[in-house]
Amino acid sequence: MSEISKLVQKSDIEAKEYDESQIQILEGLEAVRIRPGMYIGTTTSKGLHHLVYEIVDNAVDEALAGFCNEITVTIKSDNTITVMDNGRGIPTGIHPQKGISAVEVVFTTLHAGGKFGGGGYKVSGGLHGVGASVVNALSEFLIVKVYQDGKVYKQEYSRGETITKLEVVDKTNLRGTFVHFKPDDEIFEETVYSFDVLKQRLQEIAFLTKGLKINLLDEREDKKATLHYEGGIKEFVTYINDNKTAIFDKIFYVEDTKDDINVEVALQYNDSYTEITQAYANNINTIEGGTHLSGFKSALTKTINEYGKKFNLLKENDKNLTGDDVREGLVAVISVKIGDPKFEGQTKTKLTNSEVKSVVDNIVSEYFYYFLEENPSIGKLIIEKSLMAARARDAAKKARELVRRKTALDNGRMPGKLADCLEKDPEKSELYIVEGDSAGGSAKNARTPKTQAILPLRGKILNVEKSRLDKILGNEQIRSMITAFGCGINEDFDMLKLRYHKIIIMTDADVDGAHIRTLILTFMYRYMTPLIESGKIYIAQPPLYKVEKSKKEYYVYSDLELENVLNDIGRDGIKPIQRYKGLGEMNPEQLWSTTMDPAKRILLKVTMEDAIAADRVFSMLMGDKVEPRRDFIREYAKTVEVLDI
Numbered sequence: 001m002s003e004i005s006k007l008v009q010k011s012d013i014e015a016k017e018y019d020e021s022q023i024q025i026l027e028g029l030e031a032v033r034i035r036p037g038m039y040i041g042t043t044t045s046k047g048l049h050h051l052v053y054e055i056v057d058n059a060v061d062e063a064l065a066g067f068c069n070e071i072t073v074t075i076k077s078d079n080t081i082t083v084m085d086n087g088r089g090i091p092t093g094i095h096p097q098k099g100i101s102a103v104e105v106v107f108t109t110l111h112a113g114g115k116f117g118g119g120g121y122k123v124s125g126g127l128h129g130v131g132a133s134v135v136n137a138l139s140e141f142l143i144v145k146v147y148q149d150g151k152v153y154k155q156e157y158s159r160g161e162t163i164t165k166l167e168v169v170d171k172t173n174l175r176g177t178f179v180h181f182k183p184d185d186e187i188f189e190e191t192v193y194s195f196d197v198l199k200q201r202l203q204e205i206a207f208l209t210k211g212l213k214i215n216l217l218d219e220r221e222d223k224k225a226t227l228h229y230e231g232g233i234k235e236f237v238t239y240i241n242d243n244k245t246a247i248f249d250k251i252f253y254v255e256d257t258k259d260d261i262n263v264e265v266a267l268q269y270n271d272s273y274t275e276i277t278q279a280y281a282n283n284i285n286t287i288e289g290g291t292h293l294s295g296f297k298s299a300l301t302k303t304i305n306e307y308g309k310k311f312n313l314l315k316e317n318d319k320n321l322t323g324d325d326v327r328e329g330l331v332a333v334i335s336v337k338i339g340d341p342k343f344e345g346q347t348k349t350k351l352t353n354s355e356v357k358s359v360v361d362n363i364v365s366e367y368f369y370y371f372l373e374e375n376p377s378i379g380k381l382i383i384e385k386s387l388m389a390a391r392a393r394d395a396a397k398k399a400r401e402l403v404r405r406k407t408a409l410d411n412g413r414m415p416g417k418l419a420d421c422l423e424k425d426p427e428k429s430e431l432y433i434v435e436g437d438s439a440g441g442s443a444k445n446a447r448t449p450k451t452q453a454i455l456p457l458r459g460k461i462l463n464v465e466k467s468r469l470d471k472i473l474g475n476e477q478i479r480s481m482i483t484a485f486g487c488g489i490n491e492d493f494d495m496l497k498l499r500y501h502k503i504i505i506m507t508d509a510d511v512d513g514a515h516i517r518t519l520i521l522t523f524m525y526r527y528m529t530p531l532i533e534s535g536k537i538y539i540a541q542p543p544l545y546k547v548e549k550s551k552k553e554y555y556v557y558s559d560l561e562l563e564n565v566l567n568d569i570g571r572d573g574i575k576p577i578q579r580y581k582g583l584g585e586m587n588p589e590q591l592w593s594t595t596m597d598p599a600k601r602i603l604l605k606v607t608m609e610d611a612i613a614a615d616r617v618f619s620m621l622m623g624d625k626v627e628p629r630r631d632f633i634r635e636y637a638k639t640v641e642v643l644d645i
């Protein structure tokens with residue numbers, strides 16, 4: 001007997017005289033409660049928010065089918081969630097075989113999503129795509145109301161069990177489906193919803209479903225957002241380019257369907273050197289790429305070369321522009337919707353349906369060539385930009401070879417100022433990047449030489465947002481980081497060669513320190529993205545104050561904590577309150593015990609949940625446009641001390 005059926009037997013299910021099919025349902029939902037991680041990935045805050053997306057996806061499917069144009073998500077004051085749409089309402093009739101309504105099937109049967117109705121594309125059933133029954137199983141209560149044919153139907157569940165029959169409770173002239181649920185605090189480690197997290201994902205869904213209006217209301221503090229984009233992913237491109245300078249105004253946009261594969265592509269170029277391409281399949285952000293992305297890339301490179309040759313912007317016997325050349329400064333969003341998406345890869349975010357590649361390739365080639373012909377001034381700008389990229393790439397290649405040759409000559413020698421650790425196993429080694437020589441000196445004296453290495457950086461760190469690779473590689477600070485890390489950059493990046501499993505940025509707790517930290521992080525984000533994605537980068541937290549009272553010392557890490565400490569120990573008889581302006585003001589013992597001792601220190605891990613959000617922040621902080629930066633700093637300066645980017 002399986003573990004699950006044993007548990008089911010032990011409970012009082014049989015005492016209630018359930019029939020065969022109901023026992024199967026309960027076993028299924030019991031399994032969800034026993035191993036929630038298998039169904040929603042995690043029971044942390046991420047999983048908590050995932051419940052909302054599971055429900056919303058069902059309403060989005062109704063919108064894709066053409067029967068709904070508005071969805072309202074509300075965070076109630078008790079952190080329960082309601083989702084309402086204005087679609088046809090889940091069918092309320094009795095399912096002939098199962099003997100229960102479609103509503104009850106949806107909420108009590110695993111993987112019931114999309115089993116009836118048929119036809120069209122569905123975004124539910126995607127990445128986790130586990131359906132409404134999983135949300136039901138993991139909710140202390142769930143109430144569904146269907147507004148249909150003049151009546152309001154209602155049914156209640158608790159932890160996956162049916163509590164009431166589906167019954168008519170009212171009259172109505174509305175149409176739609178309403179769901180109210182409370183995530184079970186026996187399951188979730190965190191039960192407080194974040195408005196910003198929900199807003200981020202709902203905005204993405206709204207971009208990907210043009211015309212659909214999504215309202216997000218927060219009744220805890222009377223906040224709201226309306227996410228509604230008639231232009232769909234075209235407006236997504238505008239949004240990504242917000243803090244950047246586009247090199248032409250018009251956005252290329254195409255939507256077409258071939259062989260039942262619906263393809264939407266929007267793109268524009270900006271004057272930066274980085275590429276932002278976001279690919280989606282059935283509204284899932286396919287960060288590992290796949291066939292839709294390959295089709296797009298192949299079409300873009302081919303079309304630009306063909307156009308350039310045809311209109312004599314490229315010489316007949318010149319080398320072709322490469323994919324990298326034509327994607328410098330590109331912002332593109334690709335969204336495909338297909339009946340039966342297949343995902344593979346480490347995070348199951350790589351689309352593998354082979355038929356998609358040529359469909360995307362054909363659609364993009366045809367329409368983009370036409371777009372260039374119709375807009376010759378844009379065509380010329382794109383070719384010129386690509387040619388510049390090609391020349392710069394040659395220069396960068398030479399610079400990189402020089403760096404490689406130098407390192408070979410140095411025989412793999414580390415930068416002179418690096419005080420390396422004795423440990424050779426990267427898993428046990430950590431690197432502190434410290435700004436300034438005096439702080440570097442203190443850190444070298446404070447460290448545990450066995451496992452802690454120190455790399456002091458002095459002088460200007462280049463703003464990589466404003467330079468191409470050849471110039472970046474000419475910067476000594478950046479070169480010393482690349483050499484010390486050992487893992488290379490960009491296409492040469494190799495995590496296996498990384499020499500430290502923790503890289504800790506330690507700068508002064510002042511404005512200059514924050515600026516230097518942002519410069520270092522920008523470099524890491526643009527050239528060593530996997531380091532950030534895999535959580536190898538940390539920020540050290542030196543204390544802001546030292547309070548001394550009756551021979552005791554208190555180290556304090558924020559203004560709020562200072563208030564609390566002073567209230568705790570009493571303000572009378574306090575000798576000095578020392579404000580640390582720089583790391584250099586601490587002696588090595590103090591630096592060790594407050595900031596570097598693994599047993600006591602506080603490290604902030606740099607995370608990157610959302611690549612678009614991160615890109616916007618870095619473009620804004622480090623780019624040319626002053627306005628958005630000023631607004632951002634005004635908005636956040638009051639509340640945030642360390643940006644958790």
Ligand code: TSJ
Nearest residue numbers: 055058059062083087088089090091117132177
């Ligand atoms: F799944 C769910 F219960 F969580 C949920 C479903 C939650 C929300 C907020 C909305 C929905 C939902 C389902 N909205 N609209 C629908 N539509 C159907 O289920 C439906 C209606 C009619 C037909 C038909 O063929 O006549 C087919 C379907 C799938």
